Amino acid sequence: MSKITWKGSALLAPVPVTAVTCGEGDEANIITVAWTGILSSNPPKTYVSIRPERHSHGLITKTGELCINLVPSLLCKKVDWCGVRSGRDVNKFDAVKFTKEPCTQIRCPQIAESPLTLECKVTDVLHLGSHDAFICDIVAVNADESIVDEKGKLHLEKAGLAAYSHGEYFALGKKIGSFGYSHNKKRTKKSR
Numbered sequence: 001m002s003k004i005t006w007k008g009s010a011l012l013a014p015v016p017v018t019a020v021t022c023g024e025g026d027e028a029n030i031i032t033v034a035w036t037g038i039l040s041s042n043p044p045k046t047y048v049s050i051r052p053e054r055h056s057h058g059l060i061t062k063t064g065e066l067c068i069n070l071v072p073s074l075l076c077k078k079v080d081w082c083g084v085r086s087g088r089d090v091n092k093f094d095a096v097k098f099t100k101e102p103c104t105q106i107r108c109p110q111i112a113e114s115p116l117t118l119e120c121k122v123t124d125v126l127h128l129g130s131h132d133a134f135i136c137d138i139v140a141v142n143a144d145e146s147i148v149d150e151k152g153k154l155h156l157e158k159a160g161l162a163a164y165s166h167g168e169y170f171a172l173g174k175k176i177g178s179f180g181y182s183h184n185k186k187r188t189k190k191s192r
């Protein structure tokens with residue numbers, strides 16, 4: 001394989017497309033975020049990287065809380081809209097008809113229509129350049145009943161999630177294996 005080399009750039013793909021809720025009460029807002037991921041399993045830690053000029057940056061700085069709402073393909077267009085309009089000018093919950101639902105551990109609302117949400121408390125902020133990374137503890141996870149079976153097992157594959165790759169959205173497709181399927185290794189909590 002012959003490769004062309006470019007200077008370093010933010011070309012990791014696919015990444016999740018998420019709808020991050022922030023702020024409280026009438027100030028609550030939604031920002032579309034692709035620069036997010038897991039930093040640690042135990043304690044469960046995540047980050048969202050947000051440009052200081054975003055309205056949401058100020059809201060998160062003020063409250064120290066946010067909620068990461070995962071996005072099914074069917075809601076992707078609404079979430080894209082939240083990523084091209086500012087909460088300074090418009091109430092995005094009303095505009096895209098997402099329902100504010102209270103969280104359990106934080107005051108910021110979650111999106112009722114999202115199948116899985118992570119309630120997060122900010123513990124650190126890294127000022128990296130174009131973006132500030134808000135490092136967070138994941139203090140609760142809320143899953144829609146439709147993706148949890150009677151034994152309490154999560155079936156995230158039923159959520160029909162979307163992914164983001166180099167400026168384009170994709171519906172997650174065919175399952176091609178599961179953790180350790182190359183040698184029948186069972187996934188344990190420790191191995192993640």
Ligand SMILES: Cc1cc2nc3c(=O)[nH]c(=O)nc-3n(C[C@H](O)[C@H](O)[C@H](O)COP(=O)(O)O)c2cc1C
Nearest residue numbers: 032033034035050051054055056083084085086087
């Ligand atoms: C697919 C997609 C991914 C985005 N990812 C990020 C991101 O990771 N960080 C960020 O600061 N802005 C990101 N944006 C841009 C913000 O969502 C956008 O500027 C939004 O209008 C900011 O809203 P606010 O001013 O209400 O906070 C993304 C936009 C889209 C459409």
